Amino acid sequence: MAVEIKEQGYVRLPAFLERGFSDLKREVIVKRKCSMCGTCAAFCDKITVDGGEPEFAEEYDTVCGLCYTFCPRTFMPLTAIEESIFGRASGDDEVLGIYKGCYEARAMSSEIKGQDGGVVTSVLAYALETQAIDCAVVTASNSDWRPEVRVVRDSEALKRSAGTKYTLYPSVVGVRDALNAGYSDIAFVGLPCQIQGLRKTELAAVKQPYEVGIERVKLLIGLFCTRNYTEGLLEFVAERVPLEQVRKFDIKGKELLVYGVDGVVSIPLSDLNSFVGEGCSVCRDFSAELADISVGAAGSADGWSTVIVRTERGEELFKGAHESGYIEVEDIKDTGLELVRKLAANKRAQASFRE
Ligand SMILES: Cc1cc2nc3c(=O)[nH]c(=O)nc-3n(C[C@H](O)[C@H](O)[C@H](O)COP(=O)(O)OP(=O)(O)OC[C@H]3O[C@@H](n4cnc5c(N)ncnc54)[C@H](O)[C@@H]3O)c2cc1C
Structure with missing residues (x-):
């Protein structure tokens, strides 16, 4: 999309805006820290992610700094982002970040065949139907x-997008498509790295002189994530089950479960280590x-989702979906919350700091 100068000559550029794609390439892509979230390509016409890794489509690197600034792997101004969203920074003991409430929930409609409780699809359906x-x-x-x-703009299309795809994919480029199509109240669903990229973009839009349209993104639904996998996982599975026969993938404990038409094939996660995204190893954010x-599976019974409501906007929509009969909601059990906290702490502890 076109990037417009908002306040030309008025705001002094921070030093990191003097960096360009070549710096992103050297510091993130070559070092295998890229999570392939798609944020860099979403806000720059010159970057493509068709082959997975971001690539610069032109000879001349304009050093405009946006890709470097928005990337969740270059630097992470967590305190500034939290202060801007929640009004304060989280403490070291808040391993789930800042939140208002934690619940178990599931879709009321039997037509929603979600990955877990179908909460993501139900809350989005409510948000679309109430405009x-x-x-x-x-x-x-x-x-x-x-x-x-x-x-997507309607519940039928939403239902077709339900379910988890355990494959690295630059979903944030969909935000560019929504902006280019002229939408003004955009919701995005994605992994922690993708939410980080969009929040960095949001913060930067306040602090630098470019207008990229991020203020039109009004709702961010994040998915819990321990790790993601390359397309090699799909090729590995295809040798055991034809992919067009797969109804669902799920990770339970130490197994990948592949639900096919002839039953469930279980693959130990230890057989899949070579397909884990290299850029996932530096990530500290589980929830x-x-x-x-x-929203995630951990902490709730099968068929239910664990939901962490963080902002006023999130609370308003989650409550609205509940009160309007889209979802049923219960308080999370102490054991469930403890498990989510443990998984989050483990991810923080295991994240490597690669220079
Ligand atoms: C790669 C990955 C790893 C995960 N790891 C964990 C984990 O370790 N522990 C845990 O508790 N939960 C994990 N989850 C979350 C869990 O699998 C469910 O997505 C979550 O519980 C929501 O379920 P639901 O039934 O409410 O969602 P649904 O109503 O089924 O909706 C799912 C939504 O997720 C979106 N989505 C699916 N795949 C992707 C993707 N690759 N990138 C971006 N968006 C996507 C779809 O657009 C859809 O809107 C992971 C999800 C993904 C994608």
């Missing part, structure tokens, strides 16, 4: 489980700490 948002950027998949980002609402 709180005018579109949602979601990650669907084609018949062989390759992810595909879609900008999408910067989202408006975070």
Whole structure:
């Protein structure tokens, strides 16, 4: 999308804005820290992510600094972002970040076949149907489980995008598509790294002189994430189950469960280590700490989702979806919350700091 100068000659550029794609490449991509979130490409016409890794499409690097500034792997001004979203920074003991409430919830509609409780799809359906948002950027998949980002406007399309795709994919580029299509109340669903990229963009839009349209992104739903996988995982699975016969992938404990038409095939996660995204190893965020609402499986019974409500906007929509009969909600059990906290602490402890 076109980037417009908002206050030319008025705001002094911070030093990091003098960096360009070549710096991003040297510090993040070459060092295998890229999570392939897609944020750099979403806000720059010159960057493509078609082959997975971001690439610069032109000879001359304009050093405008946006890709470097927005990337969640260059630097992370966590305190400033938290202060801008929540009014304060989290303490070291707040391993789930800052939140207002934590619940178990599930869809009331039997037509929603979600990954867990179908809460993401239900809350988005409520938000679309009440016009709180005018579109949602979601990650669907084609018949062989390759992810595909879609900008959707109705519940039927939402239902088709439900379910987890355990494949690295630059879903944030869907935000560019939604902006280019002229939407003004955009919801985005994505992984912690993707939410971080969008929050960095939001913060930078206040502090630097460029207008990229991020203020039109009004709702961020984050997914819990321990790790993600390259497309090699799909090729590995395809040798055991034809992908067009797979109905669902799920990770339970130390197994990847592949639900096919002839039953469930279980693959030990230890067989899949070579497909883990290299850029995931530096990530400390399990519960999408910067989202408006975070949703995951851990901590709740099968068929339910664990929901962490963080912001006023998230609370308003989660409550609205509950009161309007889209979801049923219970307080999370102490054991469930303890498990989520433990997983979050483990991810922080295991994250490596690669220079
Ligand atoms: C790579 C990955 C790893 C995860 N790891 C964990 C984990 O370790 N522990 C845990 O408790 N939960 C994990 N989750 C979250 C969990 O699998 C469910 O997504 C979550 O519980 C929401 O379930 P639901 O039934 O409410 O969502 P649904 O109603 O089924 O909606 C799911 C939404 O997720 C979006 N989505 C699916 N795949 C992707 C993707 N690759 N990138 C961006 N968006 C996507 C879809 O657009 C859809 O809107 C992970 C999810 C992903 C994508």
